[in-house]
Amino acid sequence: MWDKLKNDKYVKDLLVRLLTVLFVAAIALLLFDVLTQSKDGRRQIVDMDGGSEYTQESALATQExxxxxxxxxxMKGVGKTSVMITYQSREQTETVFGSGDNNxxxxxxxxxxASEGAGDIIVKNNIINAVAxxxxIPAANVVVFEKNGMK
Structure with a gap:
C-alpha cells in the first residue's frame, strides 16, 4: 500500500503543497513576531488586572x-487639598573624578x-506661590482648581 502511495503523482503533489503551506505559515509567524517587537527588542507586558508597576519613583511621588x-x-483658607506632581527624569553623567555611573x-x-478654598483669588495665588x-518651578507650571465640595 505504501509503495502505491509513494508512486502516486496526486499524493506527491498533495504532500509538496502541504509542506509549502506549512513553510509559508512558519515564515509568516516569524515575521509577525519580529514586526510586533519594539525597536529595542522588548515587548510590552500588559497587566490584565489593570495594576501599575511599583517603582521607587512612584513611591517618592506619592510621598511628596x-x-x-x-x-x-x-494654610489659611485652603481647606481639603489634593495634589498631583509630574516629574521629568534627567540623567547626569559624573565627570572625570566621579565613578562614571549614571545617576x-x-x-x-x-x-x-485641587483645593476647597481655591475659589478665593488670594488663596489661589498663595497656593501657586507656595508650590512654585x-x-x-515657574508659577505657570502650577495649576490650581477649586475642589468640588462633594467627594
Missing part, C-alpha cells in the same frame, strides 16, 4: 504629594492642586 497636601491644607535625577515639571517656591 502627601507632604504637599498636608502643608497646603494647613537619575527627578525634577518636578508641573503640579496640579518649594519646587523652584
Amino acid at each position: 504629594e502627601k507632604r504637599l497636601e498636608d502643608i497646603l491644607s494647613q 537619575k535625577n527627578l525634577m518636578v515639571e508641573g503640579v496640579i492642586v 517656591t518649594v519646587y523652584d
Whole structure:
C-alpha cells in the first residue's frame, strides 16, 4: 500500500503543497513576531488586572504629594487639598573624578492642586506661590482648581 502511495503523482503533489503551506505559515509567524517587537527588542507586558508597576519613583511621588497636601491644607483658607506632581527624569553623567555611573535625577515639571478654598483669588495665588517656591518651578507650571465640595 505504501509503495502505491509513494508512486502516486496526486499524493506527491498533495504532500509538496502541504509542506509549502506549512513553510509559508512558519515564515509568516516569524515575521509577525519580529514586526510586533519594539525597536529595542522588548515587548510590552500588559497587566490584565489593570495594576501599575511599583517603582521607587512612584513611591517618592506619592510621598511628596502627601507632604504637599498636608502643608497646603494647613494654610489659611485652603481647606481639603489634593495634589498631583509630574516629574521629568534627567540623567547626569559624573565627570572625570566621579565613578562614571549614571545617576537619575527627578525634577518636578508641573503640579496640579485641587483645593476647597481655591475659589478665593488670594488663596489661589498663595497656593501657586507656595508650590512654585518649594519646587523652584515657574508659577505657570502650577495649576490650581477649586475642589468640588462633594467627594
